[in-house]
Amino acid sequence: MKKIIPRKTIQRLLLYYRYLLFLLQQGTKNISSTSFADILEISAAQLRKDLSYFGKFGTQGAGYDVLALRDEIAKILGIDKERKVCIVGLGNLGLALLGYKGFASLGFVVTAIFDNSPQKIGRKIKGFACYDIKELIPVVKNNKIEIALLTVPSEAAQEVARRMEDAGIKAILNFTPVKLSLSKKIKINNVDLAAELKTLSYFL
Amino acid sequence: MKKIIPRKTIQRLLLYYRYLLFLLQQGTKNISSTSFADILEISAAQLRKDLSYFGKFGTQGAGYDVLALRDEIAKILGIDKERKVCIVGLGNLGLALLGYKGFASLGFVVTAIFDNSPQKIGRKIKGFACYDIKELIPVVKNNKIEIALLTVPSEAAQEVARRMEDAGIKAILNFTPVKLSLSKKIKINNVDLAAELKTLSYFL
DNA sequence: TAGATTGTTAATCGATTAACAATC
DNA sequence: TAGATTGTTAATCGATTAACAATC
Numbered sequence A, B: 001m002k003k004i005i006p007r008k009t010i011q012r013l014l015l016y017y018r019y020l021l022f023l024l025q026q027g028t029k030n031i032s033s034t035s036f037a038d039i040l041e042i043s044a045a046q047l048r049k050d051l052s053y054f055g056k057f058g059t060q061g062a063g064y065d066v067l068a069l070r071d072e073i074a075k076i077l078g079i080d081k082e083r084k085v086c087i088v089g090l091g092n093l094g095l096a097l098l099g100y101k102g103f104a105s106l107g108f109v110v111t112a113i114f115d116n117s118p119q120k121i122g123r124k125i126k127g128f129a130c131y132d133i134k135e136l137i138p139v140v141k142n143n144k145i146e147i148a149l150l151t152v153p154s155e156a157a158q159e160v161a162r163r164m165e166d167a168g169i170k171a172i173l174n175f176t177p178v179k180l181s182l183s184k185k186i187k188i189n190n191v192d193l194a195a196e197l198k199t200l201s202y203f204l
Numbered sequence C, D: 001t002a003g004a005t006t007g008t009t010a011a012t013c014g015a016t017t018a019a020c021a022a023t024c
Helices: A007-026 A033-040 A044-052 A066-077 A092-098 A133-143 A154-167 A193-202 B007-026 B033-040 B044-052 B066-077 B092-098 B133-143 B154-167 B193-202
Strands: A063-065 A083-088 A108-115 A128-132 A147-150 A171-174 A187-190 B063-065 B083-088 B108-115 B128-132 B147-150 B171-174 B187-190
Touching: A007 A033, A007 A044, A007 A066, A007 B193, A033 A044, A033 A063, A063 A066, A083 A092, A083 A133, A092 A108, A092 B092, A108 A133, A128 A133, A133 A154, A147 A154, A147 B193, A154 A171, A171 B193, A187 B193, A193 B007, A193 B147, A193 B171, A193 B187, B007 B033, B007 B044, B007 B066, B033 B044, B033 B063, B063 B066, B083 B092, B083 B133, B092 B108, B108 B133, B128 B133, B133 B154, B147 B154, B154 B171
Parallel strands: A083 A108, A083 A147, A108 A128, A147 A171, A171 A187, B083 B108, B083 B147, B108 B128, B147 B171, B171 B187
Antiparallel strands: none
16 A cells, blocks of 8 residues: 655655754754754644655654754755756756856756757757757657656747657646646646736735 | 735746746646646635635636736736835845846836945946945835845844845845845745755755 | 436545654 | 653544536
């Protein structure tokens, strides 16, 4: 009977990881679920429940060892393991992602970047050689790239995504507002910036 | 007894809106909840439930008028009303957001942009005059800006956010991985790109 | 009228929280 | 041992779905 782990639990695990790093910096050696949950502004029950999906990491009466818990969460999230990613579409957003430091510390390695503009193809951009998007399939295959960040214009999104599928990409982080239709085998996460803003504004 | 409308319902409303535009382009005049839900890959019950929070927009036996439904949803989301936003921090991500066409069509008007770099302050960037971040408070107040996009480096996030609060900003779309601590009155939406990617990779 | 499809109620599912026995 | 805090079970909350009476 395989436990199904909620997506939200995984998201919170990353939050826990970040704060454990911070606590370590501060020299905090040990913390109870109650104090940690207070810092994170969640309930202590939720924190313990989230951890319990993966094992027992605390000590009754004493709480959690910050260093040990950090390591356990790193292991769970696979932060030690490297994942090869490519960025497809080097408009402003693609460039922003390319320059984003946060990815590297979580084990993501930008292995290739693609565009369709002759002004970019073949040139070095922030130290990365830009490939023609036509070469997506061989480049992804040769480099065993698993994850693609899709930052092309909406019109091109579906067709490029289809090509990613053919190239053997396993997961796509989709920044376009297009609902991609691909095989169920590919994991897709949609990041819709306009939707985030609109939701926020609605609740004003 | 005020009905509480789930945040997810609002998110889906925007999805409905986009597909209604698309259906209109195609010349579809009418659609049933079943066919529309099929297109959106959600359940028909959910679609009808979402709409029912706001009123009755369909006709039994006949479905929904595409044009009328689009207008109703636009009214609900306030897509007709303009909202003034500012972008604070003009690194790659700030620039990407500045160039993002999708906002304008949803009624967001970029009214000011801010940075702390002498190379940017006072210059025009993509047609917008860049202000010194020190002037945030007067500029926001004078222009009655309601929403701020926070794209500064992590280290500066909390302090800049505090200043946004003092300036009377009502909602912040926070692109930094920092948990902002501000008065409860300010609406905060966190967009954590690294977390999105990490979550995706975990589920591989 | 007969067929289709809405709007809504009740049932289900899943995630969060409260409570507490186990135990360090 | 006594106090503190975990890990887990059961209760609660909220959101999704199924079902169907209302009705165009």
